[in-house]
Amino acid sequence: MSREFDDDDGPVTFKRSSVSKSIQSHSEVRKSTSHSNDGRSYRKSSDVPSSNGHNSSSQNGKLVLSTKASAVESSVGISKASTSMVYVRSPRGTSKFASFENKKESLLEKKIPVHVKEETNSSKHLKEESREDSEDEVDNMPLSVRMKMNNINGKKATPIVPKKSSENSDDDIPLSSRLSIPKAQKGQQYGSSASVKQERPSTLSVKRPLDSVKQERPSTLSVKRPLDKSDSLHFTGKKSKLSDPAQSINAKQISVKSEVKVEEEDDNDDVPLSRRMNKLPTSVDQSSSLKKVTNVTKVNKGATPSFKKKAANFKKSGTKSEQFKSTKLPPGSGDGQKKWTTLVHNGIIFPPPYKPHGIKILYKGKPVTLTPDQEEVATLYAVMRDTDYMQKQKFKENFWTDWRKMLGKNHVIQNLEDCDFTPIYDWYQIEKEKKKQISSKEKKALREEKLKQEEKYMWAIVDGVKEKVGNFRAEPPGLFRGRGEHPKMGKVKRRITPNDVVINIGKDAPIPECPIPGESWKEIRHDNTVTWLAYWNDPINPKLFKYIFLGASSSWKGQSDREKYEKARMLKNYIGNIRAAYTKDFVSKDITKQQIAVATYFIDKLALRAGNDKDDDEADTVGCCTLKVENVTAEGNNKLKFDFLGKDSIRYENTVEVVLPVYNAILKFQKDKRPGDELFDQLDTSILNNHLKELMPNLTAKVFRTFNASFTLDDMLNKETKDGEDVAANILVYQNANKQVAIICNHQRSVSKSHSGQITKLSEKIDELKAVLKELKIDLDRARKGKPPLKGSDGKNKRNLSPEAIEKKIDQTEAKIEKMQRDMMTKEDLKTVALGTSRINYLDPRITVAWCKRHEVPIEKIFSKTLLEKFAWALDVDPDFRF
DNA sequence: GTGGAGACTTGTTAGGACTCCG
DNA sequence: CGGAGTCCTAACAAGTCTCCAC
Numbered sequence: 001m002s003r004e005f006d007d008d009d010g011p012v013t014f015k016r017s018s019v020s021k022s023i024q025s026h027s028e029v030r031k032s033t034s035h036s037n038d039g040r041s042y043r044k045s046s047d048v049p050s051s052n053g054h055n056s057s058s059q060n061g062k063l064v065l066s067t068k069a070s071a072v073e074s075s076v077g078i079s080k081a082s083t084s085m086v087y088v089r090s091p092r093g094t095s096k097f098a099s100f101e102n103k104k105e106s107l108l109e110k111k112i113p114v115h116v117k118e119e120t121n122s123s124k125h126l127k128e129e130s131r132e133d134s135e136d137e138v139d140n141m142p143l144s145v146r147m148k149m150n151n152i153n154g155k156k157a158t159p160i161v162p163k164k165s166s167e168n169s170d171d172d173i174p175l176s177s178r179l180s181i182p183k184a185q186k187g188q189q190y191g192s193s194a195s196v197k198q199e200r201p202s203t204l205s206v207k208r209p210l211d212s213v214k215q216e217r218p219s220t221l222s223v224k225r226p227l228d229k230s231d232s233l234h235f236t237g238k239k240s241k242l243s244d245p246a247q248s249i250n251a252k253q254i255s256v257k258s259e260v261k262v263e264e265e266d267d268n269d270d271v272p273l274s275r276r277m278n279k280l281p282t283s284v285d286q287s288s289s290l291k292k293v294t295n296v297t298k299v300n301k302g303a304t305p306s307f308k309k310k311a312a313n314f315k316k317s318g319t320k321s322e323q324f325k326s327t328k329l330p331p332g333s334g335d336g337q338k339k340w341t342t343l344v345h346n347g348i349i350f351p352p353p354y355k356p357h358g359i360k361i362l363y364k365g366k367p368v369t370l371t372p373d374q375e376e377v378a379t380l381y382a383v384m385r386d387t388d389y390m391q392k393q394k395f396k397e398n399f400w401t402d403w404r405k406m407l408g409k410n411h412v413i414q415n416l417e418d419c420d421f422t423p424i425y426d427w428y429q430i431e432k433e434k435k436k437q438i439s440s441k442e443k444k445a446l447r448e449e450k451l452k453q454e455e456k457y458m459w460a461i462v463d464g465v466k467e468k469v470g471n472f473r474a475e476p477p478g479l480f481r482g483r484g485e486h487p488k489m490g491k492v493k494r495r496i497t498p499n500d501v502v503i504n505i506g507k508d509a510p511i512p513e514c515p516i517p518g519e520s521w522k523e524i525r526h527d528n529t530v531t532w533l534a535y536w537n538d539p540i541n542p543k544l545f546k547y548i549f550l551g552a553s554s555s556w557k558g559q560s561d562r563e564k565y566e567k568a569r570m571l572k573n574y575i576g577n578i579r580a581a582y583t584k585d586f587v588s589k590d591i592t593k594q595q596i597a598v599a600t601y602f603i604d605k606l607a608l609r610a611g612n613d614k615d616d617d618e619a620d621t622v623g624c625c626t627l628k629v630e631n632v633t634a635e636g637n638n639k640l641k642f643d644f645l646g647k648d649s650i651r652y653e654n655t656v657e658v659v660l661p662v663y664n665a666i667l668k669f670q671k672d673k674r675p676g677d678e679l680f681d682q683l684d685t686s687i688l689n690n691h692l693k694e695l696m697p698n699l700t701a702k703v704f705r706t707f708n709a710s711f712t713l714d715d716m717l718n719k720e721t722k723d724g725e726d727v728a729a730n731i732l733v734y735q736n737a738n739k740q741v742a743i744i745c746n747h748q749r750s751v752s753k754s755h756s757g758q759i760t761k762l763s764e765k766i767d768e769l770k771a772v773l774k775e776l777k778i779d780l781d782r783a784r785k786g787k788p789p790l791k792g793s794d795g796k797n798k799r800n801l802s803p804e805a806i807e808k809k810i811d812q813t814e815a816k817i818e819k820m821q822r823d824m825m826t827k828e829d830l831k832t833v834a835l836g837t838s839r840i841n842y843l844d845p846r847i848t849v850a851w852c853k854r855h856e857v858p859i860e861k862i863f864s865k866t867l868l869e870k871f872a873w874a875l876d877v878d879p880d881f882r883f
Numbered sequence: 884g885t886g887g888a889g890a891c892t893t894g895t896t897a898g899g900a901c902t903c904c905g
Numbered sequence: 906c907g908g909a910g911t912c913c914t915a916a917c918a919a920g921t922c923t924c925c926a927c
Contacts, residue, residue: 336924475917483895483918530890538918545889546917560891609893610921613886618919647920648894686884689922702892702921749895758910834895836913841893864913 336529339556343505345460345469345533347512347521348548349453350496351476359427362420363413374406377492380479382421383428389481389489398490399479406492460533460550468551469533474501480540484619484649493539498522500536531556541617553869562873565844567698568706569883574696575707579604581695586661592682596691598665599624599680603701606656607708607744609647610685610701621645624701625683630675638663652746709741709842714883716740717851730857734848739830741838749834755827762824769817776813780806839863845871850881 354376360367361378370378381399389395400416407413438446457472474496482489498519503512507526514520522536531549538544550556571578578600585597602608602624611623622628622644631644640663641655658666669679685701692699716737721730779789779798783806789798801809845863849871852859863871 471916473916478917481896481918486918532890535890540918543888544919547890549891557892564892612921614920621919623920648918650895684885685921686923700922705893747894752910754910837894866914 338528339531340506340528341463342508343460343462343528343533344509345505345512346456347503347515348472348474348501348534349457349515350474350498354477354495357424357427359423361424362422364418365420367423368412374403376477377403377406378419378421379424379428380477380492382424384479385421385425389479392489394485394487395479395490398488399492402490402492462550462554462556465555467554467556470549470551470554472548474536475546482619484621484645486619487617488540491540496536496539500539501534502536503534504530504532552866553872555873557870558873561870564706565710565846565883568703568710568844571696571699571703571707572711572883574699575604578692578695583659583661586659586665592687594665595669595680595682596688598662598669599683599688600692601658601662603704604708605658606642606654607705607746608652609705610688612685619645619649621647621649623647623685625680625685625688627679628675629670629673629677629679632666632670632679634663634667634670640666646746650746650748705745706842706844709745709838710844710847710883712741712744713737713843714847717847718882721851721855725855727857727861730855731861734851734857734862735835738835738839738843739833741843742833742835745838745842747834747837748832751831755831759824759828762820762827766817766820766824769813769820773810773813773817776806776810780810839867840870844883845874846877846881847883849874849877850879853877853879 354372356372356375357379358375360369361382362368381403384390396416403416404411404413413419454472458469459466460469461467475493477495478493480486480488480491480493498514498516498521501521502523502525503521504525504527505511506528511521511524532547533550534548535545538546582597582600582604585593586601588594588597603610609623611625611627613626614621622631623646627644631642633641633643635641635655637657638660639655639657641653643651643653646652666679669681673679673681689700692701717733720733720737722733725733775790779801780803782789783801783803788800791797839862845867848862849859851857852862859868859875868875
């Protein structure tokens with residue numbers, strides 16, 4: 001089977017023998033959860049029980065993607081737009097959003113011509129793409145997969161230029177030719193001997209069978225529908241209308257009529273978009289592959305929140321390349337480009353002033369009176385008694401240093417050890433309890449009250465469009481909870497006041513009223529090249545800023561999200577050449593080149609982060625460029641063992657088989673170095689990224705992670721989803737794919753406190769059921785012989801059932817047991833794997849949406865309400881979309 | 884090319900809301 | 906209805922990457 005085959009070379013990034021949170025002795029915060037990815041961890045989708053095992057029976061058939069286009073009339077904003085559009089697959093295989101049909105008919109009609117056009121284009125494009133895909137897939141796959149394939153397909157080297165679709169078949173060529181390795185030899189390079197084998201149980205690995213990679217997507221192609229058909233419609237309402245000019249926001253600025261607004265929007269919106277597009281490589285304009293990308297982008301554009309506008313643009317914009325060229329601007333982000341024309345908001349809110357409780361702590365057994373300020377900080381500390389931080393010396397030390405400053409040198413309290421915070425702790429527990437006791441009615445009332453007060457801060461109006469603000473609260477005072485062994489943990493994070501806060505707002509917008517009487521904002525700015533609404537300097541590290549941005553559902557975020565995924569998709573077209581290039585450099589005489597090559601290989605193969613340099617006053621964590629000698633161990637047989645603390649001090653532990661030149665290079669880099677020295681001493685992220693940019697416009701290290709994650713999802717979904725399965729089974733497939741991505745990206749979570757208890761409970765229940773089963777079997781036996789059932793374990797008499805009835809019961813019980821066992825395994829399996837992070841940040845939502853459409857899975861089963869809002873830009877993707 | 888400022892994305896977790904089950 | 910378990914989200918920490926001055 002191809003699977004077996006794969007095993008050898010499979011790059012499969014991730015067979016992690018054990019992924020565990022940083023277990024180092026010192027960081028007890030993270031529980032050492034070696035999540036064993038032993039056989040259990042990876043099972044075929046069908047074997048993987050869903051943790052919550054829902055079956056949504058509700059949607060057989062048509063009701064799938066629902067996104068009610070009610071957004072249009074929503075006056076309050078996206079949040080109101082109910083996402084329940086009905087996605088219907090028409091007989092032809094085309095699909096449409098039913099809601100459009102009703103509500104938007106006229107619009108739709110108008111659009112038709114455009115659509116037709118688009119359709120033609122897009123179908124062409126799709127065809128091209130599919131051909132390309134099938135032919136070039138090798139190149140596109142994440143390294144892991146790909147490496148396997150190299151064994152098989154030798155290719156000629158070509159310069160690093162995106163492949164044109166017409167040249168697709170040559171695509172692969174470049175790689176090999178650069179290597180000037182004949183096919184057969186190539187195999188050697190990546191082949192069994194040099195393959196990227198991983199030592200983990202094969203079950204764990206994310207395998208991508210070669211042939212599956214090549215597999216085409218037959219039916220999908222035929223099921224075309226105008227790409228942006230629904231787009232324009234169903235999202236018109238994404239941005240809430242201003243009609244609900246909440247609060248003090250200057251209603252004048254807001255265009256009142258939706259029509260007008262749309263127009264306005266168009267204008268404004270386009271600018272940034274097109275500009276952004278410029279960021280994409282212009283150099284490659286001509287290449288068809290690039291065109292492809294552009295095209296896609298363009299099409300997608302239609303899917304952005306303001307569809308009408310986009311659609312209009314399309315009409316106007318002519319050819320893709322035209323459009324592309326037309327918008328030339330310097331690349332980069334946050335880069336001096338105009339992001340908005342008008343910006344209105346109400347600033348931010350601050351936590352209420354501290355209310356002293358008057359509870360005294362004990363010092364050497366005696367109550368001590370504290371000033372409100374001192375008491376506030378003491379309370380912050382007291383309340384953390386049950387956290388792991390209390391075991392950390394550094395935490396206490398830092399706290400004491402800061403608190404002591406507040407107490408003053410001559411204070412009665414002279415050391416922390418003699419302080420007993422129990423009275424405050426107890427008081428706090430009681431307060432918590434009281435809070436719990438509040439009736440749900442009262443709670444609701446309180447919530448509503450709060451909401452009312454905050455409503456005006458929740459929205460900003462950007463170029464006439466009402467958008468949700470992400471976080472509009474100043475952070476309250478607290479003790480700094482750095483992760484891992486952060487040198488600053490425990491420091492007092494002082495209260496932020498308006499004097500700390502810089503506001504960014506439109507020139508003509510009213511300056512937000514300072515919510516604290518007698519104080520004023522630190523500064524008012526009118527910088528339309530940035531998207532933040534406010535910031536203050538982080539009191540813990542004044543070099544850093546804390547920003548207030550728009551929420552994830554805003555079009556700013558949505559656009560950059562889309563760009564991110566488009567860039568990752570573009571990498572597909574370059575990846576073959578990139579791999580060829582770095583493979584060649586594995587043996588470069590130029591040590592910098594060689595290090596770049598090996599680092600890129602790790603990033604591609606293992607989805608490592610770039611690894612920026614860090615200051616001493618941060619936790620000691622590393623990424624690819626900052627790996628230390630001791631983080632990688634050569635274990636023989638071309639195996640490298642990685643073990644280091646990455647972002648958030650999460651431990652990355654993985655043993656991988658690499659190609660021989662890489663293995664040798666690592667030995668060379670380690671030579672004559674001591675622990676603590678950098679493995680890639682000639683490298684840093686800027687050198688690496690500068691190099692990557694030579695290979696693909698705007699390419700940076702993190703793009704590989706996005707690419708790897710999204711590609712894997714797309715690939716697994718398409719391989720593992722079976723036709724005709726019910727929704728529950730499909731969801732399992734999705735969860736499993738999601739899980740593999742999480743493993744690749746090393747997204748971990750701590751095991752919940754109640755985990756082991758839950759497992760115990762489950763297995764007890766299973767045992768019970770097994771006992772029942774046993775009894776039933778005996779009864780069946782007796783029933784067949786015409787005897788009455790034995791008394792139950794409770795001593796009661798049981799009903800006399802027919803053998804058939806008993807058989808039925810047995811079947812039911814067996815099914816129940818099976819389900820519970822699967823649930824239990826899934827639970828165990830996922831106890832340390834966090835699926836959410838990749839869903840939010842790494843998986844192109846269009847993959848998910850398109851898959852849901854194809855397999856009639858309601859999108860709500862996969863995306864929560866907020867994710868649906870965040871991914872509004874992706875919801876009307878064509879069902880045929882492939883990453 | 885280096886280092887720092889600045890802006891934006893990615894990541895984990897705590898705790899509240901919601902759901903399920905008896 | 907209440908408690909346990911699950912799901913979601915807000916909060917905020919910690920990354921990445923760009924730009925710019927020297």
